Each structure stands twice: as C-alpha cells, then as structure tokens.
Amino acid sequence: MTHTTEQSGQPDARGAATAGTPQTAPAISVSGAYKVFGRRPKEVVKRLRNGISREQLRSQGTAAVIDASFDVQPGEIFVVMGLSGSGKSTLIRMLNGLNDTTDGSITVFGTEVVGLATSELRDLRRDRMSMVFQHFALLPHRNVLDNVAYGLELQGVGLEERRKKAQHWLERVGLAGWEDRLPGQLSGGMQQRVGIARAFAAETDILLMDEAFSALDPLIRREMQEQLVELQQELQKTIVFITHDLNEAMFLGDRIAVMRDGRIVQVGTPNDILTDPANDYVAQFVQDVDRARVLTAGDVMEPPRAVVPGSAGPRTALRTMRDLQTSACFVTTGARTLLGVVRDKDVLRQVREGGTDLTDVLRPTPSVVRADQVISELFELAVESPLPVAVIDEQDRLIGVVPRVTLLAALTDLPPVTTEIPVIEPLPTVTSAMITETLATTQTAASGNAPLVPTEETL
Numbered sequence: 001m002t003h004t005t006e007q008s009g010q011p012d013a014r015g016a017a018t019a020g021t022p023q024t025a026p027a028i029s030v031s032g033a034y035k036v037f038g039r040r041p042k043e044v045v046k047r048l049r050n051g052i053s054r055e056q057l058r059s060q061g062t063a064a065v066i067d068a069s070f071d072v073q074p075g076e077i078f079v080v081m082g083l084s085g086s087g088k089s090t091l092i093r094m095l096n097g098l099n100d101t102t103d104g105s106i107t108v109f110g111t112e113v114v115g116l117a118t119s120e121l122r123d124l125r126r127d128r129m130s131m132v133f134q135h136f137a138l139l140p141h142r143n144v145l146d147n148v149a150y151g152l153e154l155q156g157v158g159l160e161e162r163r164k165k166a167q168h169w170l171e172r173v174g175l176a177g178w179e180d181r182l183p184g185q186l187s188g189g190m191q192q193r194v195g196i197a198r199a200f201a202a203e204t205d206i207l208l209m210d211e212a213f214s215a216l217d218p219l220i221r222r223e224m225q226e227q228l229v230e231l232q233q234e235l236q237k238t239i240v241f242i243t244h245d246l247n248e249a250m251f252l253g254d255r256i257a258v259m260r261d262g263r264i265v266q267v268g269t270p271n272d273i274l275t276d277p278a279n280d281y282v283a284q285f286v287q288d289v290d291r292a293r294v295l296t297a298g299d300v301m302e303p304p305r306a307v308v309p310g311s312a313g314p315r316t317a318l319r320t321m322r323d324l325q326t327s328a329c330f331v332t333t334g335a336r337t338l339l340g341v342v343r344d345k346d347v348l349r350q351v352r353e354g355g356t357d358l359t360d361v362l363r364p365t366p367s368v369v370r371a372d373q374v375i376s377e378l379f380e381l382a383v384e385s386p387l388p389v390a391v392i393d394e395q396d397r398l399i400g401v402v403p404r405v406t407l408l409a410a411l412t413d414l415p416p417v418t419t420e421i422p423v424i425e426p427l428p429t430v431t432s433a434m435i436t437e438t439l440a441t442t443q444t445a446a447s448g449n450a451p452l453v454p455t456e457e458t459l
C-alpha cells in the first residue's frame with residue numbers, strides 16, 4: 001500500500017507509478033522538506049519538529065509546507081491536491097527554487113536544489129523544468145509564435161530553429177494559424193494552449209503545472225485534460241500537476257499527494273485514494289468523485305469463469321454453460337488468447353448435429369477492453385451486449401470480465417469487486433435439462449446407436 005497517514009508518522013510516499021515495475025532513479029526526490037514564511041523560519045521548523053502545532057506557531061510564521069517527503073518517477077504525472085491554502089503552490093515552487101526551502105532536501109535528477117545559487121536555479125528552470133501557470137503568464141507584446149519560442153530563446157536556440165519548433169508545438173495544441181496574434185486576442189483556453197506549447201517546446205524533462213486548467217471553463221478544461229493525457233502518452237514527461245479539483249487529480253494523476261494544512265496526508269494511485277482513503281479528511285474529499293472516470297476495467301474486473309479452450313470441443317462448452325447457468329462462453333487458445341464467444345443455442349445445435357470443432361460456431365466477442373480503460377467507457381458496451389465485457393492484456397489474453405452488476409456496484413461505495421455475489425449473466429436461453437438430455441442422447445449416438453437428428457422444434 002502506498003498511502004500514508006498522519007497517525008503513522010513518516011510517509012511512505014516512494015515508489016513507481018505502477019506497482020510492480022522496477023524502480024528507476026526518481027526524477028524528483030523530496031525529503032523532509034519545510035517551508036516557513038516569517039522572520040525566524042528555522043526556529044519554527046525546530047518547534048514543529050518538537051511537536052508544536054502549526055496553529056500555535058502562527059504568530060512566529062506561516063508553516064506552508066511541513067515535512068514533505070515523496071519521489072516523482074520519470075514519466076509520471078504526479079498530482080498534488082488540496083484545498084486552498086494547504087501549501088500546494090508553495091511546494092511546487094520549492095521544486096524549481098522559486099521558493100527557497102527552509103529545511104530538508106529536494107533533488108532533481110540527483111542534483112540538490114536546496115541551497116543552489118540564483119544563477120544555477122535559473123539554469124535549472126531553463127534547461128530542466130518548465131512551468132505552466134494558472135494565469136498563463138504570456139508575454140503580452142510578443143505574438144503567439146514568439147511566446148511559444150521564448151523558452152528556446154532563453155536556451156540560446158537560433159531564430160530559425162526555435163520558430164520551427166514553436167510552429168510544430170502550436171500545431172500540436174491546435175493553434176495553427178494563430179501565430180501572429182497577440183495573447184490578448186485569444187480566449188483563455190487558447191492562451192493556456194500557448195502556455196502548454198511553450199512548456200513542451202522548451203523540451204525540458206520536467207513540467208510543473210500550477211492549477212494550469214483552473215481558470216478555464218469546464219468544457220475547455222476537460223478538453224485540455226484529455227489533450228494533456230494524449231500528449232503525455234507520447235512524450236512521457238515527468239509532470240507535477242497542482243490542482244484543488246479532485247476529479248482533475250483523479251483523471252490526470254498516476255499518483256496523487258493529498259495536502260492538508262501544509263502536510264502531505266496521503267500519497268497513492270487514484271484507486272488507492274478512492275478505495276482506501278487514509279483518513280476522514282481524504283474520505284470526505286473523495287465522496288463526490290466521479291468514480292467512473294477513475295476506476296479502470298482492471299480495478300473492477302472479476303476472474304472469467306465461463307471460459308473454454310477452443311480445443312475442448314462443443315460438449316465441454318455446453319457442460320460449462322449448463323453448470324454456470326449462462327448462455328455464453330468465452331473461447332480462448334491454450335495460451336488464453338481470446339478467440340471469441342460461443343452461445344448455448346449454437347453449441348447445442350452443433351452437438352446434436354454431431355459437430356466436433358467448437359470454433360465452427362465461434363462468434364466475435366461483442367465487447368473487449370484493455371485493463372487500463374476507465375469504466376465510463378464500458379457502459380455503452382455493457383448496454384449493447386448482455387455478455388460481460390471481456391478484459392484483455394497486451395497479448396490479447398483474457399484476464400478478466402466485467403459483468404453489468406459489477407459495473408453498477410463500482411459506481412457506489414460498495415467494494416468494487418462483487419465475487420461474493422453470484423453473477424448470472426447472460427441468462428441461459430436453453431434449459432439445463434435440455435442440455436443434459438442432449439449430452440446424454442448424443443453420447444449414446446456417439447457410442448453406436450442411430451444419430452439423433454434434431455428438428456427446429458427440439459431446439
């Protein structure tokens with residue numbers, strides 16, 4: 001478990017974006033970091049360490065960030081979430097030295113940031129970490145193209161090359177044709193696209209995004225979130241994203257750090273935060289979250305039960321469907337690669353006609369998804385077909401199924417996995433007595449008696 005609690009003392013906020021993946025050197029490592037605004041900040045840190053509360057020390061200074069420890073892995077979107085005043089902006093600004101750190105350590109690709117000279121911090125911001133701000137922070141008298149090229153200009157890239165790169169990024173964010181406009185002539189959403197293009201154009205490994213979408217109206221905001229995820233899939237930047245919006249955090253974050261009153265109270269995947277909140281504060285936060293956009297097929301899937309290998313033959317398939325009281329069965333190769341589905345009626349007919357190759361009655365699987373697809377994408381599929389949605393891995397192997405009832409349970413606070421509840425879906429279209437009789441009579445037929453030829457009525 002990756003989460004931390006206030007009660008458990010030191011946070012265990014290390015770890016890769018995906019559990020089980022090998023650990024690489026973190027892009028950013030924060031250890032015991034404090035930021036106190038006030039006249040005697042070091043003194044306040046000492047007192048905080050001695051157990052005196054932030055509130056008690058208020059007259060001596062504002063403890064904006066208290067004992068923060070976490071790693072951000074390369075290629076990860078690490079979201080810092082919390083209410084206004086919880087310390088998010090202060091923390092992100094400590095990462096690139098816009099705020100100095102009162103105590104503790106912050107390394108970026110192994111280089112200690114705390115204590116760096118102003119000129120070194122400037123180099124760090126220029127070459128390693130770009131920042132996207134809530135209110136865009138564009139240069140008002142430069143046109144859009146030159147705003148995007150600005151970071152490259154600071155890096156000393158020649159005019160020709162930087163304009164070419166800037167043009168490329170403007171196109172990527174959907175602003176081709178707007179090169180010569182001034183920022184003031186653009187809508188908020190478009191200005192933020194310029195900000196994002198500028199950050200990507202600078203080609204830094206790390207992007208810091210401070211409430212980057214918070215000033216945008218909801219539809220544009222959603223669009224920007226989706227575009228960021230799309231770009232990130234391709235570019236694999238390391239992104240630290242600040243937001244006070246839980247749905248945004250859950251949608252974007254590989255992992256999320258929840259801040260409260262200067263402290264990080266939990267670090268975990270969206271699923272951890274949603275299903276295993278570290279305390280009441282986090283639990284209250286997640287109450288209203290749109291679970292369908294957070295939970296994935298992999299989070300809620302169940303072990304597939306109605307499955308037979310294609311080589312097993314129709315009699316086995318029929319028996320399996322009868323025993324599980326279902327009308328359909330997934331068919332896989334011996335290596336569990338999903339081949340399709342068979343239906344009870346078809347297989348019954350096949351057995352009666354003496355057929356032996358199950359793949360002759362194979363139909364395409366109606367709904368197939370990957371484990372990382374969010375469940376909001378499964379509803380339409382679940383409506384279109386009575387079969388559970390099949391979940392496959394990278395090698396097209398069947399790794400789970402999501403029946404409708406599981407999908408519905410996942411939207412509530414019920415535990416998302418419903419294996420305890422018998423899931424009878426889809427319902428059989430022929431009776432088990434009919435199957436049993438067919439198996440028995442065709443068995444006899446197979447052992448030498450006259451074959452029983454079915455009529456339409458008996459099916």
Ligand SMILES: Nc1ncnc2c1ncn2[C@@H]1O[C@H](COP(=O)(O)OP(=O)(O)OP(=O)(O)O)[C@@H](O)[C@H]1O
Binds near residue numbers: 082084086089090244
């Ligand atoms: N320059 C400063 N001088 C004094 N106190 C500050 C300064 N900057 C931030 N603070 C205080 O530090 C605390 C954390 O502020 P911070 O802006 O980091 O929070 P936040 O979570 O980003 O909130 P918001 O979303 O409102 O920006 C607040 O109590 C704030 O008043």
